[in-house]
Amino acid sequence: MSDTRYLDWPFFEDRHRDLARSLDAWAAEHIADAHGRDVDEACRALVRRLGAAGWLRHAVAADAGDAIDTRALCLIRETLARHAGLADFAFAMQGLGSGAISLAGDAQQRARYLGRVAAGEAIAAFALSEPEAGSDVAAMACSARQEEEGGDYLLDGEKTWISNGGIADFYVVFARTGEAPGARGVSAFIVDAGTPGFEIAERIEVIAPHPLARLRFTQCRIPAAQRIGAAGEGFKIAMRTLDVFRTSVAAAALGFARRALDEALARATQRRMFGGVLADFQLTQSKLAQMATAIDSAALLTYRAAWMRDQGQNVTREAAMAKLTATENAQQVIDMAVQMWGGQGVVSEQPVERLYREIRSLRIYEGATEVQQLIIARDLLRAWNAPAAGAVTSG
Numbered sequence: 001m002s003d004t005r006y007l008d009w010p011f012f013e014d015r016h017r018d019l020a021r022s023l024d025a026w027a028a029e030h031i032a033d034a035h036g037r038d039v040d041e042a043c044r045a046l047v048r049r050l051g052a053a054g055w056l057r058h059a060v061a062a063d064a065g066d067a068i069d070t071r072a073l074c075l076i077r078e079t080l081a082r083h084a085g086l087a088d089f090a091f092a093m094q095g096l097g098s099g100a101i102s103l104a105g106d107a108q109q110r111a112r113y114l115g116r117v118a119a120g121e122a123i124a125a126f127a128l129s130e131p132e133a134g135s136d137v138a139a140m141a142c143s144a145r146q147e148e149e150g151g152d153y154l155l156d157g158e159k160t161w162i163s164n165g166g167i168a169d170f171y172v173v174f175a176r177t178g179e180a181p182g183a184r185g186v187s188a189f190i191v192d193a194g195t196p197g198f199e200i201a202e203r204i205e206v207i208a209p210h211p212l213a214r215l216r217f218t219q220c221r222i223p224a225a226q227r228i229g230a231a232g233e234g235f236k237i238a239m240r241t242l243d244v245f246r247t248s249v250a251a252a253a254l255g256f257a258r259r260a261l262d263e264a265l266a267r268a269t270q271r272r273m274f275g276g277v278l279a280d281f282q283l284t285q286s287k288l289a290q291m292a293t294a295i296d297s298a299a300l301l302t303y304r305a306a307w308m309r310d311q312g313q314n315v316t317r318e319a320a321m322a323k324l325t326a327t328e329n330a331q332q333v334i335d336m337a338v339q340m341w342g343g344q345g346v347v348s349e350q351p352v353e354r355l356y357r358e359i360r361s362l363r364i365y366e367g368a369t370e371v372q373q374l375i376i377a378r379d380l381l382r383a384w385n386a387p388a389a390g391a392v393t394s395g
Helices: 015-030 037-054 055-059 070-083 087-103 107-119 234-270 281-312 318-346 353-363 369-395
Strands: 126-127 143-146 152-161 169-175 186-192 198-203 212-224
Touching: 015 070, 015 369, 037 055, 037 087, 037 107, 055 070, 055 107, 055 198, 055 318, 070 087, 070 126, 070 234, 070 281, 087 107, 087 152, 087 169, 087 234, 087 353, 107 369, 126 152, 126 234, 152 169, 152 186, 152 281, 169 212, 169 234, 186 234, 234 281, 234 318, 281 318, 318 353, 318 369
Parallel strands: 126 169
Antiparallel strands: 143 152, 152 212, 169 186, 198 212
């Protein structure tokens, strides 16, 4: 049983504590079979279950002006990840995939898509990365050309590493529209699955299976009404979306790490050797102490960032610190758990083996560890240089 004393921390309100405990009980009953051989169908089934139970409403902003509760989002992702990585993925992608509509969609777009996302009746996808534009999003080549002012757009190009690719009902696609150089000339569009000129070019298999694909657009006609926000504001919308969900990636890593510690404790207290159990050895106790400390340090950074964002504060630096620390620490915690399980730890589909595969991508997506380091350093330098700049101006 995972240690839940962190729920008593002052970052949370009673509603958050009730949410975490209710979800934990629900997940134990409803997602034990989440890891199926047919990943597409397992993911669809999880979205339906999460929607029917009301959990997905926490991933979308139902009404214009509503804010997504970052602490609730993080607690849900942590809890689901501890039970089943694919359940966390299904929940997170409903939020990330529809996030641009939550933040910047008009009344028609919100009415058409968000209710179905929250109910688990429509699967969403976020299509930003390209073969030559991953961390450097401003380098994207996918383009959308408007035939005439106010008319349809013709979308051309490719997107890759798109989660829910192949099973999504709609995709939020970011494309260069040319209003200005670089990031200021990108717009966001909602593209429904089955739109002529849109195809799944390739399904991508990864070590922790989930729906993933490369998308291709060839003269794909998109009505202007499907553009999210103003022309040229797509990059800003994408960054706002990622700002909401980046902290929740840290929370998912926490869930994986807590499950790994649970598995390590179970192994250490039950595995008999040399007349005692594995937990009797000081080397084992040292590893357990390191694991617990790594988890708590990551949790403090994660829920600090979530709390700050819910207070309306800018959390660029704090969210980057949380994601970097939580994902890197979780990798170490899980590695120690695998080592503690010995040969059983690398048997396919054993819990710690599955965790070992699931954690690896979290250190890459939504900004790799190295990108988070750049974000933190640049924010530190900006803050350090700001007073000096102000002093020059005032003189």
